[in-house]
Amino acid sequence: MEIDFQELMARKSDEDLQRYISDSIRYVPESVEAAISELKKRGQTISVIELDNINSGIEQKKKNENSVSYSRLGRNIVTDIDAPLFYSDRVIWYFSCFFGTITGAILLAINIRNAEKKNGILAVLIFGIGYQILTILLAVFLVRSGYYFPGSSILINGIGWTVLIKYFWRKHIGSDTKYRAKPFVIPLSICAILGALYIAYIIHTNGN
Numbered sequence: 001m002e003i004d005f006q007e008l009m010a011r012k013s014d015e016d017l018q019r020y021i022s023d024s025i026r027y028v029p030e031s032v033e034a035a036i037s038e039l040k041k042r043g044q045t046i047s048v049i050e051l052d053n054i055n056s057g058i059e060q061k062k063k064n065e066n067s068v069s070y071s072r073l074g075r076n077i078v079t080d081i082d083a084p085l086f087y088s089d090r091v092i093w094y095f096s097c098f099f100g101t102i103t104g105a106i107l108l109a110i111n112i113r114n115a116e117k118k119n120g121i122l123a124v125l126i127f128g129i130g131y132q133i134l135t136i137l138l139a140v141f142l143v144r145s146g147y148y149f150p151g152s153s154i155l156i157n158g159i160g161w162t163v164l165i166k167y168f169w170r171k172h173i174g175s176d177t178k179y180r181a182k183p184f185v186i187p188l189s190i191c192a193i194l195g196a197l198y199i200a201y202i203i204h205t206n207g208n
Contacts, residue, residue, distance in 0.1 A: 005034035086111040086179040101160030102132040120172030131160045
């Protein structure tokens, strides 16, 4: 879901809009340009010198963004306080690969909820659960047939992550949507606790 910066700025006070101009380095160029446009609509005067400095900064920032060779992972992360808060695709990658595609699907579903596109949440969770079941069945088959090798699970889960990002993220959030990175301490702690409980259960079962 792309941010409508013009609509967003229309709801801001004059003081808030001035903050975008005076501290423009903190914000994405689109939000600064929208703030300037909104101030002009309200009859506010911006000096030519100040406007030139702002425009120069915006152009330089755009050039810097275009000149950097970004990887797909995390390239849309910004510090703009008005940007939505998402778990990054890098975080979803790690969770999907090491804790299973279902965990990546849950994180993406939370992102979609934060993007206020609730229609995609169920589809993502159904895919995550279905793919996780498929992953388990495929792993059992590979083990029994002797084709299982270290890293098989990561490879299979990596394919699941690709579907989550390339299809579901693009469809329900948008590949160019800028966002703030959401801390992942809580989901990591939950996965670590569940993993420890599972290992303890296996040890206890084998001990009996």
